[in-house]
Amino acid sequence: MSDSITQAVVDKAVRARDASRKLAYLSTSVKNEALAAMAQALIDEAPVILEANAKDIAAGEARGLSKALLDRLLLNEARIRDMAGGLDVIINLPDPVGEVFDMVTRPNGLQVGKMRVPLGVIGMIYEARPNVTVDAAGLCLKAGNAVLLRGGTEAIHSNTTIARIIAAAAAAAGIPEGAIEFIELTDRAAVNTMLKLNDYLDVVIPRGGKALKQAVIANATVPVIETGMGNCHVFVDREADLEMAARIVINAKCQRPGVCNAAETLLVDAPVAAAFLPGILEQLKERGVEIRGCPRTRELAPWVVPATDEDWDTEYLDLILAVRVVDGLEEAVDHIFRWGTKHSEAIVTENYTRARRFLREVDAAAVYVNASTRFTDGGVFGFGAELGISTQKLHARGPMGLKDLTSTKYIIFGDGQTR
Known part of the structure; x- marks a missing residue:
């Protein structure tokens, strides 16, 4: 069973990695068309999403989840509209990919600057908030990243359904297959596998409580951006x-x-x-x-x-x-x-x-x-949806918007200079 889980997760990571190569260079217009298609699909498929969410709520009540956790898990028509609206906000945000900045001319005539580029493949591990599935997929897509999603067991029906709907809509609009991958397996072995996929994932972002964060940090070999815990x-x-x-x-x-x-x-x-x-x-x-x-x-x-x-x-x-x-x-x-x-x-x-x-x-x-x-929220701060709130100091801090989902590379223009 463990070997089959590992292979299933690796297969999804491979698809995400392959998609990321094409996604990194897609035009802003194609990405925006895909985001619009994803938003419309959420609205069109709202009854299907609510049916899946009802299963998660019933299971959560049976397990004795607190009212606060059930509230985080709950979807209704208004919250689905909000998720779709979050994608609309992302459409209207500037595309950070390809931005050139800090360009200077050196004494030898070389022009040296930075270009903003996608991180590559982002692994998201999160708990009982189905909206994270949409926020993460939308932000990663606009920033040119593929995403491998693993939501909590509490929201498995909701997340599986949402991921299937938005991935299909994105693919139909021209996004490479595999750009939005969701791990349906609830076994912890799936997470443990994901945390060690250095050949396929560029970063892992845990979004949830203290226990989740500690487990990810303790077991990951993939670089981790810590988010979420707020005392x-x-x-x-x-x-x-x-x-x-x-x-x-x-x-x-x-x-x-x-x-x-x-x-x-x-x-x-x-x-x-x-x-x-x-x-x-x-x-x-x-x-x-x-x-x-x-x-x-x-x-x-x-x-x-x-x-x-x-x-x-x-x-x-x-x-x-x-x-x-x-x-x-x-x-x-x-x-x-x-x-x-x-x-x-x-x-x-x-x-x-x-x-x-x-x-x-x-x-x-x-x-x-x-x-x-x-x-403290990406939408309130004007970033559109957020991938999480980073509580560490390396790479990103605070609500993580589009620019925080990119890295940079140096670009150099010359006219024959040698050293």
Whole structure:
């Protein structure tokens, strides 16, 4: 069985590699026509997609998945339209492939510059979000990359159906067969094989929780771009507008708790804790949020569950919030440094100096002043859909749009120079 799984994955990777050679040089117009065909196919085949998604939802409920995870898994007509709309946005984005920049003329007359080129074949490993299948395929295609997709077991029916529909639409519009490959096998051996296909994959991008990321990093020989895990904080400074702070905290925690840019910890500066915490905690409680707080938080709200180090370290992806009272900006930054995942961090303050310090000293892909962490998103930042939010520093950081799915090569023009 293991040998057959390995061969099945390798076969798909070979097809993707072969397709990538042709895809790298396709015109923007052909790629855009394919994206438009994929978007229309999603709309036309919505009943088929919803039927497949219903199977995944039923299986998820039977397995006892949390409401937050079921929400990430759920598709409806509006979400399918949004997926199609994401492809339409990508169509209207500039094609990065072939862009020439940093061109300079050297003293010997050589013109030296860079040209943007596709990465090649991108392997995507992700969990219970069927929209990632569409986002990844669309972005990779526009950036000239083939993609080998492996979605989570929770969404296997949805992902298999979506991948089949968009791959067929892309091929009919002139995209090489194999440019969008999906691994239907749910056995972990398929992932383990994928992670070691250095001859076929140029990079692997895991998009999901801590366990997924750690497993990929520990086992991959293919280069990895880490994405997704978000233990995000909101720090309410002593000079914050407390009404603004309340709006930001509620949005960051409650608007969609099952996503990586939702806030998981609230830090409150001690001088405003008594004025701010009782009210905001009641508002959160009314919205179904479970609060886990430090001793100083519990002095102000005795009903709060005691927090442990595990709470500071947890990406809940649920209506749970850890709360800590801190003595100033430095202690807040220290807490974020120790427990954060370098995703998205926010300060609420009217003090310009402390805002600038927070921006400078907090090490994260996105750092906010007086805004919700929920804005860390490729679409919101103007990149169209995103392939994930990179939390590392090599190659790409933050929401990964089209340019982040390319590399560069040097191009040199001469007129007979020799060395």
